[in-house]
Amino acid sequence: xxxxxxxxxxxxxxVVLDITRDAAAFAAGRGDGLLHVFVPxxxxxxxxxxxxxxxxxxxxxxxxxxxxxxxxxxxxHGSVGHGRSHVMPALVPPYASVPVIDGRxxxxxxxxxxxxxxxxxxxxxxxxxxxxxx
Numbered sequence: 547x548x549x550x551x552x553x554x555x556x557x558x559x560x561v562v563l564d565i566t567r568d569a570a571a572f573a574a575g576r577g578d579g580l581l582h583v584f585v586p587x588x589x590x591x592x593x594x595x596x597x598x599x600x601x602x603x604x605x606x607x608x609x610x611x612x613x614x615x616x617x618x619x620x621x622x623h624g625s626v627g628h629g630r631s632h633v634m635p636a637l638v639p640p641y642a643s644v645p646v647i648d649g650r651x652x653x654x655x656x657x658x659x660x661x662x663x664x665x666x667x668x669x670x671x672x673x674x675x676x677x678x679x680x
Contacts, residue, residue, distance in 0.1 A: 548576070549676035556663040556671050560609075562593070562602035563661040566653070569675060573646045578680040581651065584641045585673050589631035589665035591638030592673075596656040609634060609664060624667040631665040638662045646677070 552568055565583075573581050583592050595601050619629020642659060645652040653659070663671055 547676055547678055549674055551672050551674050554661055554671045554673060555669060556661070557669055558666045560606050560664045560666065561661070562595070562597065562605055563663070564597045564602075564658045565661050565673060566651070566658045568673075569644070569659045570651050572675040573649060573651055573677060575649045576646060576677050576679070577649055579646050580678045580680065581644045581646050582641065582676040582678065583644070583659055583673060584676070585661060585671060587640070587665075587668070587671055589628075589634065589663070589668065590671055591635050591640050591662045592642040593638050593660045593662050594642055594644070594653070594657050595660060597658045597660060599656075602660065605638075605662065606664075609637070609662075612637065613664070624665075628665065628667060631667075634662070634664050646680075 585592055613630035615627030621629030621632050
C-alpha cells in the first residue's frame with residue numbers, strides 16, 4: 547500500500563473543500579486499484595458530492611439544520627457549538643474509497659471528493675491518500 551499525507555488550510559469558517567484534483571494526482575499512473583481517502587481528525591469528514599452548483603452550500607446548510615451551532619452540546623470546549631463538530635463524522639464519515647481504473651479516478655461526471663470541516667477552531671487539516679493496488 548502506498549500513501550501520502552496532504553495538508554489543507556480550511557480557515558476559520560465552515561467549508562466543503564474540493565480535493566479531487568489532489569486525489570487524482572495521487573492516483574495518476576498507479577494502474578487499477580482503490581483510492582482510500584481518510585481525514586485523521588475527530589471533527590472533519592470526507593464527502594463525495596457535486597460541487598460548484600450549490601450542493602456544497604446545501605450540504606453546509608443541511609448540516610447546520612441537523613447540527614445547530616448553539617450551546618446544546620455536552621462537548622463544550624472551543625467556540626460555541628463546537629460539540630456539533632464532534633458529532634458530524636457520524637453523518638459525514640472521515641473516509642471514502644474510490645475505484646481507480648488505469649490510474650484514473652472512476653468518479654461519476656458530477657462527483658467530487660470533498661473535505662468537510664465545520665470546526666472553526668482548527669485552521670489546518672490533514673488528509674491521507676492511500677492506494678491499494680488491484
